[in-house]
Amino acid sequence: MGKPSGARHCHSRRSRECASDLRHPKHCGGSLACRLRHEDQDCRGAGSWPPRGHDHKRHGRARSHPPRRGPRGQFLSRHGRCHRPPAPPSPRGLGHGGPGPRMGLAPSRPSSPGKSLDVLPPTSGEGMNILVLATRIPFPLEKGDKLRLYHQLRHLAPNHDITLCCLADRPIDEDQTRALSSLVTALHMLPVSGPRRWLRMMGAWLSPLPFQVTWFTDGKAKMALHTLLKEVEPDVVFCQLVRGAEYIKDFHEVPKVLDYMDALSAGMHRRSHMAQGILGPLKRWAMRTEGNRLARYEARVFEYFDRHIIISRNDRLLIPHRDRDTVDIVPNGVDLQAFGPSSSPVEADMPTLLFTGNMAYEPNVDAAEHLVKDILPLVQTRPVRVVLAGAEPKQRVLDLASPEVEVTGWVDDIAAEYHRATLFVAPLRLGTGLQNKVLEAMCSEVPCVLSPHAFSPLGMPSEGHAVVCGDPQSFATAIDQLLSDPSQRHHMAQQAKAQIHKNFSWEGHVAGLEQILKEAAQ
Template sequence: MRLFVLLSRFPYPLEKGDKLRAFHQLRILSKHHEVFLCALHENDLEQHWIEEVEQYCSELQTIRISRFNQIVNLGFSLLGNEPFQVAYFYQKAAQKEVLACIEKWKPDAIYCQLLRTAKYVESLNDFPKIIDFQDAFSKGIERRLETDSWYWKPILNSELKRLNHYEEKVFKTFDHCTIISEQDRNQLPFTQRNEVTIVRNGVELDDFSPSSESKSVDVLFAGNMGYPPNVEGAVFLANEVMPLVIKQIPEAKLMLAGARPDQKVKELAGGYTEVTGWVDDMRDCYAKAKVFVAPMMIGTGLQNKLLEAMAMRIPCVTSTLANNALHAKENEEILIAETAEEYANHILELLDNSSKSEQIATAGHNLVTEHFSWEGTTKPLLNILAPAP
């Protein structure tokens, strides 16, 4: 099949969850179909990034979108009812290029990632269209309303109403829709949500494997440190959890690793906390860690960071919210916490009890290797594109 893929970001480097998901799906899809990729981007692309991606594409077209036009579109969007993120990523000039690519490449089907790309192809009816919701964005905004500063609430309230309408509109416009977990599917704001197909995230098991490196970091939290749920988790971990750990283990160290750290995260650096910023190879951070903690209190989806840490046989502690998408067995494959005291107690137990640490790490590793390879998790998408007879 000739498959046209439309992305709102160039899928490399892999510092964001949507880019990681897109890159590995492209890799798997290319083994079964001719992939024609059209990727929007806002910044300059390095040649080696392009080379990493084009090996999986029959054709690759990048389309730069104007930052000035993004700001103008956001202003005009206040007068309409489409989500702000759709207005931010949609540009008429870019759509002309997208449609020109479709006309040139003559695909058999179209696969879009994220709601923000839907407008580019919503009027096309000559091809089967699939869209990856990835997360329940409306639910993510709803959770942010509980935690963000008061001055963001009018904007978030408006975006929530727009997303509730738009997610259902997109569902009706596309032939097939996918999403990352049952938890996210159940939170979609329309009654036919069970018709959305679950396509989980995975982990590249050849890249993320146990390391024999000596452990110099007691607690690690990794991810895009500019993403609001990660920012909130990092602040909570550094300011509320780690002081309780330090009382028992004064020399304990925390590493917050990931690109684009928010100012709130940067201000945590010092004392027992290291803020790395961009890391060339996140496996180096995982390899040093004794315990991985993902204190997710808001946000949606299946956390790549947990899959990667578990694949490297690191014992993990996370929230019920994050584990709802992972389905790891509590106290066997993962430890679950909600309060600062619970997180601290689990961290201390894993640091003090090598037997418990090894048991959780091994069981978590086995879970991921058995159920979360990208080849396995992408099968439902392949089935949509080529249903079994």
């Protein structure tokens, strides 16, 4: 990666009359552009580049400027933007379709994973024109990054115009279109070719880029996005994850905000220590290599963005950059209405220990094995049931099934699983970031027995809110004690739920993100 090369700035932009514009795929460099909402505006949000009416003979061609820095040391753009006024509120109802693709854990609400939530009403403030880049389509909500972005879009949508650009190696389906159409002004799929991906990966060992950055970065998709950026002229660009940074890091006409989400390099290093089997040494070497590349990239890409956010203070400490303290904390939230105590609780026939997560994700696979193989044999209470709820279970998870262990696979209603659980047990040893599963369990008034890995990102004292354990015997002892003491379980569940309601609403956290985007756009 080279240093930022400076922005190109068009010095004269003729004002354009308001118009609704239905974009065709050819207008965004071959991407599938779905114009989903048309509203009258005082300035055109998706113009051409150079602007129509720009006279090169009169005004001169665009010139290059050296990048200038702001008070945080970030690069500031030198561009004239056409600021849109806030769009008038319009009724944007949501259809409710059937379940989406069976790809993972049910979303953070008791509805079907293929059903989207109602759009929130406008609140206040001046609207922005925001372009969002996602490396995956944020629906269905079976992965943490998709759940996080979906709720961020849902709470930003009432007050801002959002152009959502998603990398995709397959066409968007009807359920995804229906779920996202009410949240965005325009939805663009940037095709990422499978054959080109594998060709890139063949040479990935010769590149300094992390393997996952190489996997997600496609040259044609990058050109299509740059064409779209020049047409849309956003006030600010919001990029989720460093995996997408190569697409926009050299585009300096617009302020950029990066969501690190987790410290991916630290997570990869932790996973490298747990690789086992015949291929264990090779896996450990590959993961260490990827972890080192990610660490260098997380530090290097920091310079190309005006603002940065991350999910927790713990993860911020793991970003390998001298100015990491300037990274803003924007935690995940939980849908407070979707998760809560059951209105009609059902008494379980035996105590139930629940662990949830996408069971194709290695940290969850490791935690499931740790719970069943290392902790459950030490639990004295019998009978007892362990439920592993989450889709795409690897064979290693399926092999854990027994009369005492239920592996559910995909579940349509994850809230129901919390309602029938006696305890939520998360012995996570790998991964980084704030665990949505812990927020959901606490909000559902399920007492939690957690590893330090699962609990510490919450930033709350453990006493009275959860039992934190570091080894199998302490897990088993805590489980036995809580199963024998209903009053302690009830008190702990109430205390934890109060903390979640106070500190982990999506509304509050997205309001912080909205302020960061506004400051970057100024």
